[in-house]
Amino acid sequence: MPTFLSRQQFLRSAALLCAAVAMPAIAAADAFPARPIKLVVPFAPGGNTDVVARLLSQGMSETLGQPVVVENIAGANGAIGASRVAAASNDGYTLLFGTAGTQAINLSLYKNLSQKNLADFEYIALVTSIPNVLVVNEAKTPVKSVAELVVRAREQRAGMSYGSPGTGSTVHLSGELLKSAARLDLVHAPYKGSAPALTDLIGGQIDFIFENITPALPFVQGGKLKALAVTSSERLPLLPHVPTMKESGFPSFVTATWNGVLAPKGTPAAVVKRIEAAALKTAASTEFKTKVAALGGEPRQLDSAAFRNFTQNEFKHWEGIIQAAGLQRQ
Structure with a gap:
């Protein structure tokens, strides 16, 4: 004859089975x-x-x-x-x-x-x-603010270039955001990393870059590049005198x-x-x-x-x- 478990016995058995299954995972x-x-x-x-x-x-x-x-x-x-x-x-x-x-x-x-x-x-x-920082080589692009950069780009009409360490990076898309927000005709110059992009910016081969703050900071502090703005929501302690893009006339520009x-x-x-x-x-x-x-x-x-x-x-x-x-x- 079949053996039937009481409800209490069934629940106890089910609990023991669940515990047995869970124990290896818990132990691991x-x-x-x-x-x-x-x-x-x-x-x-x-x-x-x-x-x-x-x-x-x-x-x-x-x-x-x-x-x-x-x-x-x-x-x-x-x-x-x-x-x-x-x-x-x-x-x-x-x-x-x-x-x-x-x-x-x-x-x-x-x-x-x-x-x-x-x-x-x-x-x-x-x-x-x-965050990123917008930097220029003043010998190549003699501007001191984002507003001056935008005016210069509009006067040039076409061909102002910005670099990036690669397509799809936040650096690249920050440049595209400026391009669309200010309605500029800009040329994207992708590189294989930040180092060659910054080297060409210092050498006057491109006009500006929205570089990550980490690789750009030594060149800003050393006077080789001019920081126009940072893309953080607030100013950075390391660059307290550099305004944000929000302060520079682009209230939604945070990258x-x-x-x-x-x-x-x-x-x-x-x-x-x-x-x-x-x-x-x-x-x-x-x-x-x-x-x-x-x-x-x-x-x-x-x-x-x-x-x-x-x-x-x-x-x-x-x-x-x-x-x-x-x-x-x-």
């Missing part, structure tokens, strides 16, 4: 991390994203008790490195140091990317924001790249929480804040939920800039 999360963690920087070594990633990895290594090793996988405005992380095992041992490019720009500007969509990542923590930690979709919540705590603890430290500020960056501390919401808003922001500029998907 409790043991995390048991080996080194890889933090993928989707750009070449030496840029501001790479520098900030290495600062963050040091603090996270101390908190987690395992090395957090930076690996550079460059290409396609960060899409190659981002796609590899999206396709990696979702165990918390492969992370992405994402940017505005990888998470908010690429999907609007490029087609047929191997990168998965925004929903295919777990958003862990945002740690920095790095910046940013850096945050992401993991492949499906990474266990307990593992995400552990990485989030380590990242935010590092980002809140005096040492990290001081070093990021010295680069011209702004330390940020957004947790998983806030970072996800921030990225969704940034995606809409950059999508609007791309559409207003009339840029075609490439």
